[in-house]
Amino acid sequence: MLECGEIMSKILIIEDDQIISKELEKLLTNSGYQVSILKNFQDSLNEFLKISPDLILLDINIPYINGEVLLKKLRNYSDVPVIMVTSINSQIDEALSISYGADDYITKPYNPNILLLRISAVLKRINKNSNLLNYKDLKINLKKGIITKGIIEIYLTKNEMIIFSYLLNNQNRIVTRDELMTDLWNNNEFINDNALTVNISRLRNKLNEIGYKNIIETRKGQGYILL
């Protein structure tokens, strides 16, 4: 991430189950985030101020203080984006959390790919500059679906753009087909396995046309990586 000029977002995990915390840390680190785990629940607020994260994953059921109460207190000091994590799946609790100032609400057991999407969606909402991206000497306009190289413009379909921007946002690592599929479905493009393959090969062809041959590499059995 640092190579392509972006700053690694720091995520604070507030969760009392140690195994989940560890696995979450692994998942998020693999996805290119910097992760801290809250250790001292008795003084969670000060601990938070010390770490000053870009986003918090906050479990509702934590010792000493209820997650919702902590969120309420937190909001007196900071507007940091907060995603509430809970095993209680009810609209009433969700509405309550949102009213306390949570940015999103996700229930256990969550699909890891969906969790990653929600995190990046919340972060994107905060850094509003994400409509324009750069890759080498290419300028990418997400909203219009256009890639510009000098005076040459190529047009991507919605699906191709979703795939390309996902690869671009995760440039330093291998992206699985599952992740790409989840992102497509999350954008209301409910395509099947074949269609994903077709879309990727079309995207490759288009990039080929402007001289970027083989920049999307297939890693067998794992996924794709943007070089």
Next chain:
Amino acid sequence: MKLKYYLKDKLFEITCFFISIVMILLILFAFKINYQVIISIISISIITYLSLLLFDYFKKERFYTDLLANIETLDKSYLVLETLNKPEFYEGELLVSAVYEINKSMNENINMIETHLKDFKEYIEMWIHEVKIPLATLTLISNNQQCDKKIKRELKRLEDCVEQVLYYARSENAEKDYLIKETDLSKTIKNIGLKNMDNLIENKINYIVENINIKVLTDSKWLEFILGQIINNSIKYKRKIKNSYIKISVKEDDDKTTLIVEDNGIGIKKSDLKQVFDKSFTGENGRNVNKSTGMGLYIAKNMCEKLGHKIEIESVYNEYTKVYITFAKNKYYDVLK
């Protein structure tokens, strides 16, 4: 209370009275008493007796007619005692106090059962939240270690089973566990798609969503569960053909919005169609597929009823199944907005 039956009930008493009158007559005749005196004695006795009888009848008639009529009209007939005037005769008082005692003991009994049920429901909910933590851990581990898809699939099944228990407990309970809000249908449909994505792709079922940018009044979590059951069924009962699909569309009318979930699966036999919402009904499909509990649609129907939605199924065997969920539009809500 009818006079005829009242008199029938009093037949013995009335017979005794007239026998005694006859005996008095005989005695009076034996003593050769003046006819006029005899007539007045006899008529006074008869009139007095008959008026007492009628007085008693009307007193009881008023009480019992009220009692029966109120039982008939009351929605909760066990509350009938509260609606009655105090009876002015001993038997009535006995009856009222007996019924009162019976009611009291029955209420205590019901209270006890309700408390048990509530405790049980609370325990089930707590247990479900508890069991979701290791489930979440396992899901994360299986993802981090890039485990076999089979493990993920079984974890998803486990999760679905747990979720079903949770919503069963919620839907069977008298307490209000839901929150009706304006809900974006497209978001709900997307969430269900994402939840079942692996399963749909693996089974090569196309998830087709037509333009459904419509808002309805519902509890989004409950609706997600209901639709999840329907989608699950569509996946479970798919036909072995090339072009399997689940198509979701919306029909809008002035007073209602109808969500239609259509699949081209094995369908439901006509003889089974009426019973698909019955508890524990699995039908022919369930027997063939062997993964059916017969609870999904039953819970879904229950929840729809609570939320005030209508749910219907239309199907042709070996062709298609269509599920319709109808949401009422609330004009009052529009005004409030």
